[in-house]
Amino acid sequence: MKRLLIVLAAALLIPQVALAAQVQALKVTVLSTMLAEPGLGEWGYAALVEVDGRKILYDSGARPETVLGNARELGVDLSDVEDVILSHHHGDHTGGIVTLRKAMMAKNPKALSRIHVGEGFFQATNTGTRAGVPKLRSDLEATGATFVIHKGPDELAPGVWLTGPVPRVTDEKNYPPGPDAIPEDQALVFETAEGTVILTGCGHAGAINIVRDASKITGGKPLLGLIGGLHIFDASDARLDWTGAELKAAGVKYLLMGHCTGLEATWRLRQATGLTRKTAAYGANGSTFILGKGINPGRIAG
Numbered sequence: 001m002k003r004l005l006i007v008l009a010a011a012l013l014i015p016q017v018a019l020a021a022q023v024q025a026l027k028v029t030v031l032s033t034m035l036a037e038p039g040l041g042e043w044g045y046a047a048l049v050e051v052d053g054r055k056i057l058y059d060s061g062a063r064p065e066t067v068l069g070n071a072r073e074l075g076v077d078l079s080d081v082e083d084v085i086l087s088h089h090h091g092d093h094t095g096g097i098v099t100l101r102k103a104m105m106a107k108n109p110k111a112l113s114r115i116h117v118g119e120g121f122f123q124a125t126n127t128g129t130r131a132g133v134p135k136l137r138s139d140l141e142a143t144g145a146t147f148v149i150h151k152g153p154d155e156l157a158p159g160v161w162l163t164g165p166v167p168r169v170t171d172e173k174n175y176p177p178g179p180d181a182i183p184e185d186q187a188l189v190f191e192t193a194e195g196t197v198i199l200t201g202c203g204h205a206g207a208i209n210i211v212r213d214a215s216k217i218t219g220g221k222p223l224l225g226l227i228g229g230l231h232i233f234d235a236s237d238a239r240l241d242w243t244g245a246e247l248k249a250a251g252v253k254y255l256l257m258g259h260c261t262g263l264e265a266t267w268r269l270r271q272a273t274g275l276t277r278k279t280a281a282y283g284a285n286g287s288t289f290i291l292g293k294g295i296n297p298g299r300i301a302g
């Protein structure tokens with residue numbers, strides 16, 4: 001009987017260990033943000049993810065040509081990237097995708113052909129903010145691209161999760177004035193042996209809402225790195241200090257901020273988390289996070 005119990009206990013334990021797929025190699029390179037050196041800056045965001053031999057484009061910048069030009073200047077090839085994630089529908093994240101798809105499909109018909117969006121991306125609102133979405137959809141579908149709609153967390157590859165719509169569990173309001181009209185806002189979450197890495201575009205779902213969602217997805221792993229825009233550039237000092245305290249409590253080791261996080265907000269997060277200029281910065285175009293190495297925000301930002 002005792003032996004049977006031991007066997008049963010072992011059988012119950014093993015699958016839990018085996019389930020936790022982990023990312024081995026991860027590099028994130030910023031291709032559009034507000035700090036330009038090299039390339040062109042803009043109010044927008046885009047980053048290339050290289051994870052275990054697979055490439056994913058996360059967002060596409062604001063202006064049609066920015067990411068195309070910046071990738072060229074940085075020597076980044078996007079023609080072998082098939083998956084694109086649009087964090088949400090705002091034009092500063094979707095403005096480059098049609099140009100990029102058309103430019104890259106000349107080299108590879110499958111390039112940038114699978115577009116991942118969160119549920120609600122196509123949802124009509126009465127604010128008029130989605131005016132460009134139907135055209136974006138028809139322009140992309142006319143090239144043969146297809147959309148994948150995510151209703152909740154989906155594992156795109158072992159240890160690589162897309163959150164889909166993020167539950168709002170805090171009172172954060174990391175979005176433009178008015179009601180929360182961006183239900184589709186989604187982040188990429190990477191499960192690594194060192195902890196969880198999050199890549200977010202505008203963070204409209206709320207920085208800490210996203211961190212808590214990622215923690216749920218990864219089974220409570222500590223936060224290793226947070227990359228991207230958090231839309232806290234105009235947040236109050238109290239809100240910034242709270243956000244920093246929450247990030248510290250989550251165990252954050254690296255902050256590679258960009259886009260709508262803001263410069264002052266990044267500095268305050270660095271102070272509140274106890275990180276340093278080597279581990280927390282507002283990155284420029286070409287800035288990187290590399291698993292096992294940390295961040296390189298660029299010469300002007302470091």
Ligand SMILES: [Zn+2]
Nearest residue numbers: 088090202204
């Ligand atoms: Zn936005």
Ligand SMILES: [Zn+2]
Nearest residue numbers: 092201202260
């Ligand atoms: Zn944005």
